[in-house]
Amino acid sequence: MDCSTYAKELKSLEKLRCQYCGSTVLTYGGSTFCHICEGLVLPAASPPEPISEAYSMFASGKIADAKEALSGACKGSQNARLLFGAANIFDAISDWEYSAADYGRPGFMYENSNSIYASLDTTSKSKEMLYKSIKLLLQEYTESKNAEASYLLFAANIKLKRKVYAFRQLAELEDEPSKYANTVYAAEYSEKSAKAHIDSLLGKHVNSLYYLSKYLIHLRKFKAASDVLDAINSNVFMPKAAYLMQRLKLLLEETRL
């Protein structure tokens, strides 16, 4: 399938709302995985009100308001899912802030330093919330062996790049979350099985296109990766795909020098 087909296909998909982070998610039908937090999004689910508001602020570019709202929502919270959703919006904001640094600016680039410091600060907030969420999810999972908690533990650990913990959690998963999590793990760590995993999810979950682009970059097929990322970014708000596209452009500029 070529990239114009991906773009055409994405335009026709239905939308869901992620119950963890509030983002709009495209689905080929039924439940699918969130473009921001990787949570398993269920049809007709909705996020907690403070998360919904914070996400709307972020999506409309009100970054400072979104960060304040997220900090307020997380303060003293013992809700693992709320903390997981908030952590992932913080992480998406961090990517946005990093992307705001413009390396084409003349002079000493003070503005760039500000964007990068803001991004690092937001990343540390995201990590703090993810660790709190993991602590609560572990308690819940130990007591109940709840399948949702098990998958969220995988998603939180992979976000924190805790490879061993994410790998251990893979063995605890079943069904669609297991297939998807194995794809994410293989793509993130460039495992030999990545291509076969990604192929098995194309046309089922939109995020598989993001992992396809990562895999193509790993193979140094930059033009093909850029085409896939263009198809995503012109159809859906997926900050990690926008961030990856920006990193790819920088990489291509550097290799041209």
Ligand SMILES: [Zn+2]
């Ligand atoms: Zn989400």
